[in-house]
Amino acid sequence: MNKTIQTAHGAGGKKTERLISDIFKKHFDNPLLTSDDAAVLPGFEGRIVTSTDGFIVSPRFFPGGNIGRLSVCGSVNDVACMGAMPTYLTAAFVIEEGFSFDELETIVRSMAETAKEAGVVIVAGDTKVVERGQVDGLFITTTGIGTLPDGVNIAGNQARPGDAVVVTGDIGRHGSAILLAREDFGFHTDIESDDAPLAHLVRRMLTVSHRIHTIRDATRGGVGTVLYEIAKASDAGIRLMDEDLPVAPPVKSITAMLGLDPLYLACEGRLVVFVPKADADAVVAALREERYGENACVIGEVVSEHPGKVSIVTAIGTERFLSAPAGELLPRIC
């Protein structure tokens, strides 16, 4: 019989102990992860960066990833986007009674592998088991902690006219992969989520430019939403070149067919980067030498016109405003 999680696994007694040792400690084991309710982390100096993110995704497994990998990448990337080096992660699980032990272990194993790839250590956790129907399978909330090097000052409100807008790879993959995994459209594609930990890209960019103004991962709401947020926060205009937008052919087909804009499909492994044009070539060249950065390119610029708005210039030279993000996203993915 397939072993499942029972409410007793969350009650704090022997079964909880066993769940923790058989799954969480087994895969997350490290000297900082103790049986105390909090972790002691040594050696800090100066500024730290922290970010928290809750993950629920349906389906939990999709081409290119799963909720576990997603939950590690999400917080790691949010910390990295401030220019910080993510070092530690906490993970809180809410598990529905009846959840498969094997599936949980697969997810936890994937978290451990992704944490290793990302260079972070999982130092504290929490497990709650809730009754059937109280949660749809599994929620994971992660919190990342990183150290911020002296002199680094990157934020969403620092985009300036004259900046180039760089994206670290082709867009809309994660959203498309989830959409296709969820609905049966009657055809098959090989689109995989771009889901990846990206701190190494940030580290590399910082070695070639000291003038990076803004970095943001284009998750919920996709590149379009993130650009609107930055345009607003920085009170600057953003102009995209339609023909420079990197969209993989299968993503292009799917979105055309379904009437979706790849700019509003989530990525989980893509950064948008704002850097003065003079440094943009060096940043793009450096990104292209790194894993997950091979297809980095410039997609637009920051302009002093239309502050707070994002425009797009078509191949034939006409310029229109990108519609502002509002309301329901398709597909619903976090």
Place this chain on the structure above:
Amino acid sequence: MNKTIQTAHGAGGKKTERLISDIFKKHFDNPLLTSDDAAVLPGFEGRIVTSTDGFIVSPRFFPGGNIGRLSVCGSVNDVACMGAMPTYLTAAFVIEEGFSFDELETIVRSMAETAKEAGVVIVAGDTKVVERGQVDGLFITTTGIGTLPDGVNIAGNQARPGDAVVVTGDIGRHGSAILLAREDFGFHTDIESDDAPLAHLVRRMLTVSHRIHTIRDATRGGVGTVLYEIAKASDAGIRLMDEDLPVAPPVKSITAMLGLDPLYLACEGRLVVFVPKADADAVVAALREERYGENACVIGEVVSEHPGKVSIVTAIGTERFLSAPAGELLPRIC
């Protein structure tokens, strides 16, 4: 009409922006909470402590507290139990579509008030809105960060024979309050949850003793479960004096009536503290001068007999082992 949360509030567009500004920013506002996906926290040196905890409680409002206050106290207290001073908190919300705006604001306001009382600043957050049925109303996951003073070394594996076991107040209140709020037993009591932020108690204890070995908050599983965990982690025996256990009369009545042991009912505002007997009187006296510590007392001692087990000595002098915590807790509270 009562305004409710819709899925669009979690989609990252204008409605999300409004939800964040109307509720979260309004109550959590501080200079470190920016529109970036991560917070930059200045001025660290040395060791930090972090802890994460997920909160789901039914009912969400109960005598003496609510899920919001609980979610702040939980992580603050876990950080404090390592001897650290909690300074920052992150909060991730998973909200069911249709959830009342007013109720959310009441909960968020309570979090802000509790954070202020606890001396922590909420620096980063996340909001996910899920479809009806995907979550039972509201989950909150908080992560606390604190700084650990030099020389402080408190952990669950440091209890030593010769230690006194101190509890900071009467036990079993939170569990009883939840139980009574959930079920209609046909009578009324005035039991309130003990739910409270306790970092000031830890700070105070550290001023009167440099030999505190272990501090733990007696949440899930109550004092009994926590004592078993410490006995095991420290490979030491614990002996409780039954007549010294502080249990408020209404809690005593309820538990007697329902056949429950107050030792296994959750507290959310009580610490168990292990300190050499020579320092115990000073610790208890100091605790009694502080809010939430007025009823502190010694309830037992650490012994070299029966390592890993907890015994209890009755008023007539007989000694028995406290049954080890296992399986289902009553009531299910986190």
